Amino acid sequence: MFSHQKYEKQYYLPPTLSYDWVKKETVEKAPTWCSVDLRDGNQALPIPMNLDEKLKMFQLLVDIGFKEIEVAFPAASETEFKLVRTLIDNNMIPDDVTIMVITQAREHIIRRTFEAIEGAPRAIVHLYNSTSEAQRRQVFKKSKEEIKQIAVNGAVLVKELAEQTEGNFYFQYSPESFPGTEVDYALDICNSVLDIWKPTPDHKAIINIPTTVEIAMPHVFASQIEYMHKNLVYRDAVTLSIHPHNDRGCGVSDAEFGVLAGADRVEGTLFGIGERTGNVDLITLAMNMYSQGYDPGLNFSNLDQIRTKYEELTRIKVHERQPYSGDLVFTAFSGSHQDAISKGMKYRKENKIEKWDVPYIPVDPADLGRNYQTDVIRINSQSGKGGIGYILETNYGIKLPYKMNEAMSYFAKNVSDQSNKELSAEEIYQVFKEQYVDFQPYFQLIDYEFHKGEKQEVTLTLLKDNQHVVIQGEGNGSLDAISNALKKHFDIDYALEVYEQQSLGTDSIADSCAQIGISLQGHMYWGAGIDEDILMASVYALVVAVNRLIAYQANEQE
Template sequence: MDTRKIRIFDTTLRDGEQSPGASLFPEEKIIIARQLERLGVDTVEPGFPAASPGDFHAVQQISRLLQNTEICGFGRAVKDDIDAAVRATADAAKRRLHLFLSSSQIHMDFQLRKSREQVLEIARSMVAYAKQHVDRIEFSPMDATRSGEDFLYEMVEAVIAEGATIINIPDTVGYALPEEYGNLFRRVRANVRGGDRVEYSAHCHNDLGLAVANSLAAVQAGASHVEVTVNGIGERAGNCSLEELAMAVETRGGAIGITTGIRSEEIYETSRLVSRLMNLSIAHNKPIVGRNAFQHEAGIHQDGLLKNRNTYEIMDPERMGIPRDMIVLGKHSGRHALKHRMEQYGIRMSEDELNRFAERFKEEADARKFVSDADLLRIWGDTSDTQAEPYSIVDFQVISNHRKIKVASVTLKDNRTGEEASFAAAGSGPVEAVVACIKQAVPMDVELKDMEIHSLSSSESAQGEAQVTVEAGGSLYRGSGIDRDILSAVAQAFLSAINQAVSHSGTGAPDSGNQAEDRTAAGGC
């Protein structure tokens, strides 16, 4: 089967930014735009230049900086919007303009308050006006999937006659089913004069959870552009997810003969960057980039994964830059997973030790939702009379108030020598101060790469869970901590990750007859 390349049009900085609370400063847009270029997107829609001076400046700067990526200026079918988009993208090496105008009867009646004839005239005249400035013109009949098809054909035919080169058929409210959406592209191409001379684009919203499926249906029906956002953000339930579409094509594209130019190794970093800068958390069960996307708790799954990853994973997370973190310990976990996790701390157990450890672990796991690394090592210590972790927290305190800098002190015990030492540090926040204290005790350079904090229930007595990823010696290590005091949970998680790094470096293996083994997979646990 011949392979056809699909062009990825990213609208994270325009439609994605319309998510409530996701507004970005211009400099943040520039940071994301540079990462999108590294990711390999073909087209970036950096914003709505007519919306605000800040958006205009961001689009202008991105147009000047991104020389390998097409820049799309977005606007309504209004002269002022077109003028702003033309000026903002003037310095782009490659550019297009994207105009939209409603085509459904409900939009014309209640939003535009115009007749069909008036709407058609606006579409014709504004595309003709835009064509005087830019050759590549994309036109979107908004709410196309709820429009009368005869009128949709008439509008598309009119804008093609005036010079539109790309026709986007948007599922603006996420209403269409995949078969319906694909057939709509086929019918437009077949029934519109000039429809075989233009390119087609798909823009799908996710109100029914069908955005990726609908986009693939459009591609199979002839669309050559797909409009997406990182993490699937956007109005209401969001847009077609870039990472989901890209990996669906990478994993199954051979079945339908398509490919993209997305560099999969940049997916995870792009996802985390957008999440951080837009302050939008990623759902745990989000495909591809969610915390649970490549984690497994069931004992049968864990056993299979430890023997061969392909038993239960159809993608390799490390190819996408996702740290290897496939085993989650809970009441469903089996002995193989427990043994594997303890070996990550340099602990090899005999059969009798493993039996005692597994029995005690099951008792703890039945009593709680999640067993943290700190809990795991405590259980090992209780069942073996051996201190597994190089360092443990004896005590810590934080002085914090509304306006002043935060000060922390932490007392750690070196379990190899039995010595205790106290460290003090200041920070703009209590977490920064506690982390700075702990880093002073470690005999190696450690960088905190990522941190997630979650509440495990909604009550006032809820426990907080912290997941911390650190980098040391070129490898990533992940630790977890759970406590009703969220600072304590963070401290436990950070120290857990550090203990793994120290153990694997050979400088902190516990002197108990257990030998650390070589670490073969980056990412820790």
């Protein structure tokens, strides 16, 4: 039965204190990033990565710029143990990278963990045990003091084995299931562990606060973190870390608020892969900083390649709407959005703007290796003239007059609506050709010849009703003469209102595209022509425009 009455608040507010985090605007300095893809992310995969895939993932994380990487739970499986040994024995850990291994606060697991990391150049031993009221009562059936003693005993053994094992070791403790733990009790356990380890500013310990299951709003978590931040012992010798999950969909907010509240370090995964709804997405966090003008310390300039590699190794598909990394996150289908983006991109180019400030697009897609031509504006039945004009101009160099662009958009949207699909740039160009370049159902121009006289004179050969027809005209110029010949032959008196043209390339033999708009009794009729010779392109455009006018009159008479 769907009933809210069987639920109640399960989180704990800290003792009263004045909160400073609410006065801060944004995260200005990157925290220490720790990727947990190889452990926390991997354990959530339907098909966990094998050893070779894990080694490739480790290298991917190094290439991105992570300096701390949780690689394994060595006591969990032989593959996990072997990964750690492979990295150490083959000197695969860069000098500036620290690996991390995780262990429960249980003696045989801790001992197996130290067997795995013997000889490590730099390794963090991550000790944890669950502390929440629900787990104490339901799972362990132990008192607060007994749960605390588990953490203390684990801390003692970790310290002893570190002194007996070759390697360079740092310690981390997590009160797992923190959101359901009384905050002052969690603080007491963490301080008790720190009293065992006695960290120094030159050899810090890490206290990691996980939102193992997210059960409260982000401001509650921030308040809890600030309480921990202000009350931890050895604070100048402690790195305060957070490990947000995403059960309420607020993992990113938890992380950002947590850093504002005093956290120095964030654990998470690429694309947010993790148990249930996942871990916090470190790409989103880093790019949020980047979009505000701050250096996140991670490099996502080839994000498409990172995503492809990640999907290959994890067999998990990144959602199309995943912030920054999804296929569609920089794509506008809406007509009004497309129009604003198109104008914004044009304004940026014309005014040589350095700072990014394009409507609807928070960061420059090119910074992430994305393509303006294929990613930013895509066309379906919801699109508008701005988007369609942008596609033609960006991909083909064809810049349509405003009203012609509007008319073209109706044709393209109708095709998308009838086919019930998105149109590619090639398909949009084909619609343009069919409607404005090749549209000649009533007559075609076969040839023309100019003659000298007081005015420009011309003789045209048309193909009409499968017969060649020769007509003549004169005017003040070449195009005017041809236009007058067509007016006389078809007994129409339109006005040539719009004439535009542009080169479709940069070299001397590039095609030109001409657009012509003629009007009669308040209606506009458009045509386009493409040819190496600008006059020929203009003539072809006029022929199409007149064909459109005749087609309109024929439909009106039916």
